[in-house]
Amino acid sequence: MLADTLSASILGVDGVPVRVEVDVAFGLPGLTIVGLAGSAVQEARERVRSAIRNSGFEVPARRITVNLAPADLPKEGTGYDLAIAVGVLAASGQLRVGWRSDTALIGELALDGTLRPVPGAMALVAAVRAAGVPAVIVAPESQAEAAAVRGIAVHAARSLGQAVAHLASVSVLPLAEPTPLPAASAERREPDLADLIGQPLARRALEIAVAGGHNLGVFGPPGVGKTLLLHCAEGLLPPLDDGEAIEVSRIYSVAGLVDRRRPIVRQRPFRAPHHTISTQALVGGGPRVRPGEASLAHRGILLLDEALQFRGDALDALRQPLEAGIVSIARVDGALDLPARFSLLLAFNPCPCGWRSSSSRACACDDAVVRRYARRLSGPMRDRIDLWVEMVEPSRGLPSDGSEPSGAVARRIAAAWDAQRDRQGVSNAELPAAAVLEHSSFARGALAALEHAADTFRLSPRRTQRTARIARTIADLSGRETVTRDDVNEALIYRPVEVSP
Amino acid sequence: MIGVGSRREPAEGATGEDRMPVAARPGWNELDLAAIDPLRDRPFWMTLSQLPGVGPVGFARLLRRYGTAEAAWAAGPRLLDDLVRIPEEAPLALRRLQHEGAAAAAHRLTEAIGRVGGRPMIALDADYPAALGRLNVRPPVLYVRGDLAALDAPSVAVVGTRQATGYGRSCATAIGHELGAAGVTVVSGLAIGIDGEAHASAIRAGGHSVAVLPSPISRIYPPRHRLLADQLVATGGALLSELAPGQVVGRPDFARRNRIIAGLSMAVVVVEAPDRSGALLTASAAIEYDKELYAVPGPIDAVASRGCNRLIADQQATIVTSPAGLLQHLGARRAGDESIAVSSLSDAEAAVLHALIKRSGSIEELMSRTQLPTGSLASALTLLESRGLATSYGGATFHVTLVARRMARHG
Numbered sequence: 001m002l003a004d005t006l007s008a009s010i011l012g013v014d015g016v017p018v019r020v021e022v023d024v025a026f027g028l029p030g031l032t033i034v035g036l037a038g039s040a041v042q043e044a045r046e047r048v049r050s051a052i053r054n055s056g057f058e059v060p061a062r063r064i065t066v067n068l069a070p071a072d073l074p075k076e077g078t079g080y081d082l083a084i085a086v087g088v089l090a091a092s093g094q095l096r097v098g099w100r101s102d103t104a105l106i107g108e109l110a111l112d113g114t115l116r117p118v119p120g121a122m123a124l125v126a127a128v129r130a131a132g133v134p135a136v137i138v139a140p141e142s143q144a145e146a147a148a149v150r151g152i153a154v155h156a157a158r159s160l161g162q163a164v165a166h167l168a169s170v171s172v173l174p175l176a177e178p179t180p181l182p183a184a185s186a187e188r189r190e191p192d193l194a195d196l197i198g199q200p201l202a203r204r205a206l207e208i209a210v211a212g213g214h215n216l217g218v219f220g221p222p223g224v225g226k227t228l229l230l231h232c233a234e235g236l237l238p239p240l241d242d243g244e245a246i247e248v249s250r251i252y253s254v255a256g257l258v259d260r261r262r263p264i265v266r267q268r269p270f271r272a273p274h275h276t277i278s279t280q281a282l283v284g285g286g287p288r289v290r291p292g293e294a295s296l297a298h299r300g301i302l303l304l305d306e307a308l309q310f311r312g313d314a315l316d317a318l319r320q321p322l323e324a325g326i327v328s329i330a331r332v333d334g335a336l337d338l339p340a341r342f343s344l345l346l347a348f349n350p351c352p353c354g355w356r357s358s359s360s361r362a363c364a365c366d367d368a369v370v371r372r373y374a375r376r377l378s379g380p381m382r383d384r385i386d387l388w389v390e391m392v393e394p395s396r397g398l399p400s401d402g403s404e405p406s407g408a409v410a411r412r413i414a415a416a417w418d419a420q421r422d423r424q425g426v427s428n429a430e431l432p433a434a435a436v437l438e439h440s441s442f443a444r445g446a447l448a449a450l451e452h453a454a455d456t457f458r459l460s461p462r463r464t465q466r467t468a469r470i471a472r473t474i475a476d477l478s479g480r481e482t483v484t485r486d487d488v489n490e491a492l493i494y495r496p497v498e499v500s501p
Numbered sequence: 502m503i504g505v506g507s508r509r510e511p512a513e514g515a516t517g518e519d520r521m522p523v524a525a526r527p528g529w530n531e532l533d534l535a536a537i538d539p540l541r542d543r544p545f546w547m548t549l550s551q552l553p554g555v556g557p558v559g560f561a562r563l564l565r566r567y568g569t570a571e572a573a574w575a576a577g578p579r580l581l582d583d584l585v586r587i588p589e590e591a592p593l594a595l596r597r598l599q600h601e602g603a604a605a606a607a608h609r610l611t612e613a614i615g616r617v618g619g620r621p622m623i624a625l626d627a628d629y630p631a632a633l634g635r636l637n638v639r640p641p642v643l644y645v646r647g648d649l650a651a652l653d654a655p656s657v658a659v660v661g662t663r664q665a666t667g668y669g670r671s672c673a674t675a676i677g678h679e680l681g682a683a684g685v686t687v688v689s690g691l692a693i694g695i696d697g698e699a700h701a702s703a704i705r706a707g708g709h710s711v712a713v714l715p716s717p718i719s720r721i722y723p724p725r726h727r728l729l730a731d732q733l734v735a736t737g738g739a740l741l742s743e744l745a746p747g748q749v750v751g752r753p754d755f756a757r758r759n760r761i762i763a764g765l766s767m768a769v770v771v772v773e774a775p776d777r778s779g780a781l782l783t784a785s786a787a788i789e790y791d792k793e794l795y796a797v798p799g800p801i802d803a804v805a806s807r808g809c810n811r812l813i814a815d816q817q818a819t820i821v822t823s824p825a826g827l828l829q830h831l832g833a834r835r836a837g838d839e840s841i842a843v844s845s846l847s848d849a850e851a852a853v854l855h856a857l858i859k860r861s862g863s864i865e866e867l868m869s870r871t872q873l874p875t876g877s878l879a880s881a882l883t884l885l886e887s888r889g890l891a892t893s894y895g896g897a898t899f900h901v902t903l904v905a906r907r908m909a910r911h912g
Contacts, residue, residue, distance in 0.1 A: 198865050199865070200864060200865055200868055200875045201864040201865075201875060201879065204875040220897075356664070357896065357897070359666070359800075359802070359803055359804070359805075360802065360804070361804065362775060362804040362805075363664060367663060367664070367693065390896065390897040391897075392863055392865075392897040392898075394865060395862075395863060395865055395866050449884075449887075452887060453883070453887050456887045457887065474876065486876070486877065486880040487880070489879070489880035489881070489883040489884045489887075490876050490879040490880040490883065492883040492887070493879040493880070493882055493883045494879075497896075
């Protein structure tokens with residue numbers, strides 16, 4: 001006899017509906033799983049067999065064939081256990097005719113029949129919802145994640161037995177309450193900009209970068225506060241809006257990084273991977289494609305401290321997401337796109353010993369070594385950094401009149417975000433090149449200043465565009481609709497410096 | 502001499518006689534050069550100076566022993582006995598050159614330098630730089646590209662560290678400009694940093710500049726300054742090198758290059774030099790040659806200026822208090838003041854400019870001095886920079902340019 005059930009698989013950060021077909025036929029007793037099933041899926045045979053038996057059902061002593069369709073999609077993970085078990089029961093006549101076969105089944109089975117959660121429940125449920133499935137059964141631990149998806153009935157079952165009872169309408173499982181979107185919390189995050197001594201220009205550049213979603217590079221000798229400054233960015237980020245929260249939560253759900261009871265991520269991502277990270281861990285990939293740090297930073301910030309210590313190929317792999325907001329992973333069965341729209345913050349020393357630009361200590365590096373060191377950040381990468389700031393040791397004897405705390409800066413940033421969303425729907429950094437001037441009213445003096453500067457400082461067209469975007473953000477920070485000459489001139493101070501002879 | 506295919510350590514030759522102060526060594530001064538027929542002896546000068554171990558000192562010794570280079574050449578391998586130090590590869594190199602023949606070797610070298618637009622010059626030639634011709638230690642052969650007439654004008658060496666700070670670059674530019682505009686030829690070493698700024702600003706000011714290279718003229722070092730080298734020649738300056746084109750050298754010999762720089766100039770200005778900078782070698786050569794020595798002071802806590810500050814403290818160098826002051830010291834007069842039209846500045850921009858004229862500073866320092874918010878200050882600085890009134894030389898400290906200073910001087 002033939003039966004089929006519904007489940008779903010993860011592909012990148014999205015779910016794909018998977019139909020589980022089970023055929024119980026005469027022949028040598030055994031259970032075969034086909035349809036590009038990976039090793040974890042193959043092991044489902046043993047889990048399913050024990051779970052069925054220990055739940056009071058029986059495994060038919062027949063030849064059982066399980067096909068996971070689409071059969072050309074590689075499948076990994078343990079989330080098909082429940083669907084396979086129910087399929088076996090249905091195909092062997094242990095579920096009565098008329099059972100609720102339109103319910104998707106997602107979960108791993110323990111040997112005693114207990115239902116266990118699997119990562120990515122949010123994406124999996126969203127996939128079956130998109131396929132028009134009206135209901136889904138998940139493990140209780142996955143309930144909050146699953147119920148974050150609207151438009152589908154979510155039931156939580158503790159065990160295979162409970163799931164079968166529900167499907168056979170013997171004892172119906174309660175409907176899970178939709179998981180509410182948590183309110184944006186205004187919790188204080190460390191570190192705070194008040195802890196940073198001096199560095200007015202770098203502070204300002206950080207404020208602009210966070211406000212407009214721009215990329216920022218800071219460099220300078222050790223101990224001037226590069227790391228502290230950039231880590232302050234986390235506390236300056238406004239919370240995710242509702243749409244973004246779902247988008248980001250799904251990525252985190254797939255990566256297995258969510259709190260299962262409160263699965264909706266509300267804080268804007270802030271990722272700061274260590275410089276020993278592999279290229280694959282940074283941008284994603286692997287045999288089972290997993291989102292990398294670039295995707296985990298989606299809609300937020302990716303911070304690379306000691307940026308020149310990162311592997312060269314890892315850094316260069318960031319070019320595509322910086323340009324397109326996605327990571328394309330080439331696979332045997334085609335390319336897979338992972339979302340990765342983040343703003344990049346870089347910090348590095350000017351030379352291997354660190355003291356090249358210092359006024360208090362001599363640099364011990366050869367010129368050639370310094371040039372090689374600087375070249376670790378390729379030209380195209382340099383070109384994609386919008387704002388550059390050199391941080392120097394604060395001058396002695398200057399009055400330190402209390403540094404502005406993060407809270408005040410964050411308020412200006414939040415207002416600038418709202419202005420951008422209201423005007424153009426996206427951040428200034430995301431604004432297509434052609435739209436920069438169209439969407440923003442540049443005062444005549446501002447355009448003239450931009451053209452003059454492009455000429456004097458020999459800016460490339462790309463750099464000129466970037467300058468215009470930054471000027472737009474500077475105007476937004478001061479709550480002005482019109483971009484002035486002063487905004488453009490300020491934006492220009494963050495241009496990359498070319499050291500003349 | 503630079504070894505053919507050899508890697509020479511500068512300290513290696515410092516034995517015996519070489520250790521004596523150069524002025525005290527038997528040198529070029531007591532040679533009777535007038536007795537030598539320059540045309541006839543020329544190929545032998547060029548060939549012998551190719552020999553490892555034959556430098557300015559060794560060459561003089563050969564002339565003293567044999568009278569002419571031709572006679573030394575005729576002595577064959579025996580001539581090596583007169584050298585203080587006989588490098589391992591010298592006998593082989595001599596055999597090779599003898600095999601090629603002096604005329605053929607000289608022809609080959611002339612051809613090679615000709616291909617890059619230059620020519621060889623021996624110490625007997627009429628246009629051999631007069632300043633070098635007065636030294637007790639002269640490079641026997643120089644390779645030249647460009648016009649050496651620039652050296653007929655008063656020539657001043659402007660040298661300094663390759664790891665220049667913004668302050669150093671700013672001073673080098675100001676001094677180079679002042680000298681160039683006053684018709685003084687700026688001599689330097691074409692290196693990254695102070696040297697490059699001095700050359701570039703001198704020719705920008707309409708002056709001439711001469712670069713002495715640590716490498717053959719056919720292979721400009723540093724390669725990054727190839728364009729600058731072309732500009733020096735195009736604006737009536739010249740490139741000089743002791744090394745024959747195509748000569749394979751180990752590392753560039755900065756010490757000997759620096760001695761030539763000092764020798765060519767009436768005065769040496771050390772703009773910025775940390776302890777143990779190559780520029781200090783130029784300074785000590787200047788003292789040895791009895792040239793005027795100037796140094797630009799730096800902040801007492803600046804590593805990059807330690808060498809300069811020490812020269813001043815030890816009273817070896819005269820302190821440079823301003824580019825114009827230097828010029829006054831040198832006795833040269835500015836060729837003429839150009840008038841600068843600068844469109845009106847906003848209040849903030851004028852405030853920043855005035856703060857900068859008083860003292861260069863970082864954004865942080867300027868903030869406390871002008872009381873402007875970061876944004877306005879940044880905007881004002883960019884505007885001043887785009888109008889050529891201020892510059893940061895790619896660093897974090899801002900300086901006014903010479904133009905702005907002059908503007909302030911004339912109201």
